[in-house]
Amino acid sequence: MVVTRGAVAAVEGEGVVDLGGAAVWGLVRSARAEFPGRLVLVDVEEGAVVSGLGGVLESVVGSGLDEVAVRGGRLLAPRLVPAPASDPASASVPASVAGLGGGTVVVSGATGTLGRVVARHLVVVHGVRSLLLLSRSGEGAVGASGLRAELEGLGARVVFGAVDVADRGALAGVLEGARAEGRLVGVVHVAGVAWDGVLGEMGGERLERVLRPKVDGAWNLHELTRGDEVGVFVMYSSLAGLLGTAGQANYAAGNAFLDGLASWRRAAGLPAVSMVWGLWEESSGISGELGEVDLRRLSRMGLRALSSREGVGLFDAALGSGEPVVALTGVDVGVLRAGGEQAPALLRSLVGVRRGRS
Missing domain, CATH: 3.40.50.720 (NAD(P)-binding Rossmann-like Domain)
Structure with a gap:
């Protein structure tokens, strides 16, 4: 399990804090493709103390998810969704x-x-x-x-x-x-x-x-x-x-x-x-x-x-x-x-x- 703090933006209005950690997520994702089922990525909130997250991290393992952001005790997994303006012809270009x-x-x-x-x-x-x-x-x-x-x-x-x-x-x-x-x-x-x-x-x-x-x-x-x-x-x-x-x-x-x-x-x-x-x-x-x-x-x-x-x-x-x-x-x-x-x-x-x- 690779644990980062603030390396991903998981909720509305949140920004990435740890840019080095963001790069680590990309590297580990590729490593996981080479070693399936052996690596889990977890991002916790900035300031979180890993030693105090034993129960949360155990729940991550039990979830079967291989990428998780922990926010307010909730486990969030990344998913792609269609953008509202999926048709390029209908997209508005900003000022x-x-x-x-x-x-x-x-x-x-x-x-x-x-x-x-x-x-x-x-x-x-x-x-x-x-x-x-x-x-x-x-x-x-x-x-x-x-x-x-x-x-x-x-x-x-x-x-x-x-x-x-x-x-x-x-x-x-x-x-x-x-x-x-x-x-x-x-x-x-x-x-x-x-x-x-x-x-x-x-x-x-x-x-x-x-x-x-x-x-x-x-x-x-x-x-x-x-x-x-x-x-x-x-x-x-x-x-x-x-x-x-x-x-x-x-x-x-x-x-x-x-x-x-x-x-x-x-x-x-x-x-x-x-x-x-x-x-x-x-x-x-x-x-x-x-x-x-x-x-x-x-x-x-x-x-x-x-x-x-x-x-x-x-x-x-x-x-x-x-x-x-x-x-x-x-x-x-x-x-x-x-x-x-x-x-x-x-x-x-x-x-x-x-x-x-x-």
Whole structure:
């Protein structure tokens, strides 16, 4: 049993307190996928003394649940439920998004597959006219010149920044240069890498390499834009952090941290949404690491890949949802229903959804 304090937001109005603990939840979820039936996650309220929770923890063991938040003596288990605006066409975009055309939007991981998709969407749909596109290779990345030509042809001013977002000093310098040209109004943190391996063989180097762009990059962007008029702060997370994916404990930990940070920012009165993506049909540098066995397993879980068109529509739906953490994936409810008790516990609440894909 792994016990944390304030690592998850379990009730209305509650924010994550322990961001390190949030990352631990992602890591343990993946470890549980590798060692079924052996690990239980429990989150207690901040300040709770574990030695005084003997009876509560015994009840957790007796419940048969493998993830529990204890709040006011109640045992709460996480479940996904359909968002009220599940149809992207009916989603309302908040007023803060309307202001994106009045300044610069920063996109990290901008020269990767998903970074290019969202940069184009920001210009075409949201009227963004100034973009700071960050990646390790910057303008030297494959396809960067074509991306610049396309976006400038659509009327946007494009500046590339060759920077590791996990390098705080270097990132601060790039952002300061952007401020000299105008105010920063939005952040979309897409950067991330994968380096898969079972937990028993995952040393510090493998953890560090995957956590740096996700965790350090997000934290640096969070801290370095606190003084700006940022109305939109988006982080690209993954279902790996919520469901736990065997062989991806490091990646799951990084994404669970992003989910926690979104909750933390919202509780502090700052804009944030962690978009927890499933698979995209358009292969990215991360999804491309998944083999056929992994893809078949996800299919058996009832998860389906999203087209780019669906993805950008769900991007807008997530912005308009009002929630700090939103899961965005294709779902085959028929497969979930057929799986019964074998379906992942987090997804079982979706079997009442009538649409075959939501």
